[in-house]
Amino acid sequence: MNLTLNVWRQPNANAPGRFVTYPVNDISPDMSFLEMLDIVNEGIVHQGEDPIAFDSDCREGICGICGIVINGIPHGGKASTTCQLYMRHFREGETLTLEPFRARPFPVLKDLIVDRTALDRIMSAGGFISASVGSAPDGNDMLVPKNNAEAAMNYAVCIGCGACAAACPNGSAMLFTGAKVAHMAELPQGQPERYQRVVAMLSEHDELGFGSCTNHGECSAVCPAHIPMSAIARINRELTQAALRGYSSATA
Amino acid sequence: MVGVLSFYRTTIGKKVIMAITGGIWVLYVMLHMFGNLKFFQGAEAIDGWAHFLRTFGQEVVGYEGVLWLVRIVLVVSLVLHVWMAWQLSRLSWASRPVKYSRRRWLAADFSGRTMRWGGVFIAVFLVIHIGQLTTGALLNGFQEGEVYRNLILLFSNNLIAAFYILMMIVLALHLNHGIWSLFHSLGWNTYPSKSLKHRLCQLVAIAVPLGFALVPISIVLMGVMNV
Numbered sequence: 314m315n316l317t318l319n320v321w322r323q324p325n326a327n328a329p330g331r332f333v334t335y336p337v338n339d340i341s342p343d344m345s346f347l348e349m350l351d352i353v354n355e356g357i358v359h360q361g362e363d364p365i366a367f368d369s370d371c372r373e374g375i376c377g378i379c380g381i382v383i384n385g386i387p388h389g390g391k392a393s394t395t396c397q398l399y400m401r402h403f404r405e406g407e408t409l410t411l412e413p414f415r416a417r418p419f420p421v422l423k424d425l426i427v428d429r430t431a432l433d434r435i436m437s438a439g440g441f442i443s444a445s446v447g448s449a450p451d452g453n454d455m456l457v458p459k460n461n462a463e464a465a466m467n468y469a470v471c472i473g474c475g476a477c478a479a480a481c482p483n484g485s486a487m488l489f490t491g492a493k494v495a496h497m498a499e500l501p502q503g504q505p506e507r508y509q510r511v512v513a514m515l516s517e518h519d520e521l522g523f524g525s526c527t528n529h530g531e532c533s534a535v536c537p538a539h540i541p542m543s544a545i546a547r548i549n550r551e552l553t554q555a556a557l558r559g560y561s562s563a564t565a
Numbered sequence: 566m567v568g569v570l571s572f573y574r575t576t577i578g579k580k581v582i583m584a585i586t587g588g589i590w591v592l593y594v595m596l597h598m599f600g601n602l603k604f605f606q607g608a609e610a611i612d613g614w615a616h617f618l619r620t621f622g623q624e625v626v627g628y629e630g631v632l633w634l635v636r637i638v639l640v641v642s643l644v645l646h647v648w649m650a651w652q653l654s655r656l657s658w659a660s661r662p663v664k665y666s667r668r669r670w671l672a673a674d675f676s677g678r679t680m681r682w683g684g685v686f687i688a689v690f691l692v693i694h695i696g697q698l699t700t701g702a703l704l705n706g707f708q709e710g711e712v713y714r715n716l717i718l719l720f721s722n723n724l725i726a727a728f729y730i731l732m733m734i735v736l737a738l739h740l741n742h743g744i745w746s747l748f749h750s751l752g753w754n755t756y757p758s759k760s761l762k763h764r765l766c767q768l769v770a771i772a773v774p775l776g777f778a779l780v781p782i783s784i785v786l787m788g789v790m791n792v
Contacts (some may be wrong), residue, residue: 332666339676366655371664410667417660447790482673515575524660525576525653527680530672530756534732542749542756550752552577562569 314340314400317408318353320365323421326428330421332410342401346389347372347379349400351451365411366424372396374537377472380479381425382412387476387535394474394537414479417522418486429475431521432489436473438517439510440493442502468496470538477540485523488532490518491544496553508555515552528553576656577750579649584747586642586649591744593639594736595769598776605783608713615712647688654681672758676741683739688731697725720784729781733774740770 316337323330335357340349347369354364370378374397383389389398402411413421418431457465469492477488494511497503503510526545533542574576600618603610622631670678692705697719701707706718720726745755745766755763 335692363752382665385665385667388670390669390671412665415661415663415665421663442600445649480671480677480748483657485657487576512571512575515577519576525580527653527657527677528742528749530679531670533756534671543754546749546752546754546756549577549580549750552572553573553581553752556572556578 314342314401315407316340316403316406319408319410319421320423321412321421323367323413324423325362326420326422330424340400342399344379344400345372345396346383346398346400347396347408366422366426368426369396369439375472377537380414380427380474380476382414382479387414387479388474388537390535392535392537392539394472397537404503414475416475416478416481416486418484419475419478420519427475429473431523432473432475432486433512434521435486435490435517436493439506439513440497442497442507444502453470455501457500461501465496465499468492468499468540468544471496471536471540472538474537476535476537479525480531480535481524481526482529482531483527484522485524485526485532486518487523487526487545487548488536488540488542490514491548492540495544495547498547498551507551508558511548511551512555512560515548566607576653580750581652583646583649583653584750586646586741589638589642590646591740591747591773593635593767594740594773594777596639596744598773601777601780604713604716604780608711611712611716612710615710623780643691646739647684650681650684654723672743676738677746679738680742683735687739690735694729703787716780717784720781721788723785723788726781726785733778737774740773741767 318335320335321330322333335353337349337353340352344352347367349538350365352366357364364541367381367513368378370376372379372503374394377394379395380387381395382390383395383398388395389402391398391402411425413419413427414429419427419429471489471492473489475486475489478484478486481487494514497510498507528542528545530542533540576777600611600614603614618632619629621631626634676683694704697707698704698712698715701709701715704715704719707715720729745763748762748766750753755766758761
């Protein structure tokens with residue numbers, strides 16, 4: 314396959330970026346998207362230039378570190394991670410525009426790599442269950458009804474890649490935050506901190522500069538873990554209930 | 566109280582305010598549309614409806630008392646709705662300082678993407694509409710209480726009729742995203758978008774503006790056919 318790449322190049326966080334065009338030839342349709350970028354980089358290095366910087370780790374769709382906006386869609390629009398895209402998903406001769414995830418809380422570090430510490434900050438604010446860590450508890454010590462366990466799993470599969478915020482026209486990470494809140498609100502272990510958690514995580518989300526949700530569903534459409542939009546309805550409900558119970562960011 | 570105040574400061578709190586105030590307006594336009602359909606029962610029916618709205622409960626709150634209560638609720642709701650929309654829009658614009666060079670939509674439909682512009686158009690329309698058919702300041706020959714006559718007078722101008730019909734399309738687009746979205750913001754999941762509850766909301770969104778548009782459409786047709 315022969316393609317043209319239009320890639321965002323930015324040497325560091327403070328330098329301005331621009332698009333650079335690279336012709337790409339003799340690519341096998343069975344290569345993964347990241348393997349194609351590896352080949353392109355070999356060529357670039359051969360010419361003594363700086364290779365295109367992009368994130369990748371497991372390359373099997375689990376770790377959530379990879380993430381490129383391809384032709385205006387985070388992860389390329391196959392509802393998978395970028396590493397699980399294959400060149401056969403594209404047309405011969407196509408021009409592909411590659412950009413980093415764009416949101417104010419995700420500053421570009423270099424080329425296609427962004428800093429997603431913001432998602433960790435949301436997790437640190439309340440995305441955990443406080444438990445005393447003595448000896449290991451007995452199995453089935455706390456019973457979880459099957460329906461709750463399945464619902465919790467549907468939200469727990471979020472790999473924290475940040476594509477939801479990158480896809481959102483409002484730069485909102487509500488699908489991520491909603492999935493984490495809904496996941497723990499479903500489980501008995503999550504109940505004691507349930508309302509403090511939603512207030513704390515949402516306050517952190519807002520403070521980091523993510524926008525607000527307008528229910529378009531762009532996030533869920535690009536989500537590699539297929540987190541449903543019900544996660545957002547759920548966080549809306551959880552926060553409203555927390556407010557009615559008198560929880561505020563001061564008490565969280 | 567602290568909870569409520571801090572709730573208002575969150576993006577979800579502002580969304581909930583938009584949902585409740587938007588919901589109040591949805592209920593209002595449904596009632597308004599129901600009243601407008603009395604146009605087709607003739608002058609007595611719709612003029613009588615207007616009279617009823619003014620005299621309803623007057624023993625307790627006086628002439629036009631209920632009407633003014635409703636108007637106050639509507640104005641407060643509108644101000645809050647627009648104010649929250651403005652604040653949230655600004656947050657959204659600030660959240661992506663560097664735009665994408667190209668953008669493709671997978672899920673967001675036209676009506677969802679035009680909510681903000683739709684709101685601006687509806688606000689402008691409201692001012693014109695109240696001027697023409699409530700106060701009459703913008704309608705030559707307006708007669709207080711003679712609703713049927715005023716409607717015929719206004720919509721005998723085909724341009725104005727076309728403007729009203731166009732604005733009802735704008736309203737339908739706004740409601741098409743707004744009605745199910747308000748339930749979602751209040752925490753009742755209205756996804757997937759092919760689900761019955763999602764479709765029912767969209768049915769109301771189309772039925773209400775269509776009901777409104779029937780009046781100018783029929784007056785224009787009566788003019789064309791010289792009835």
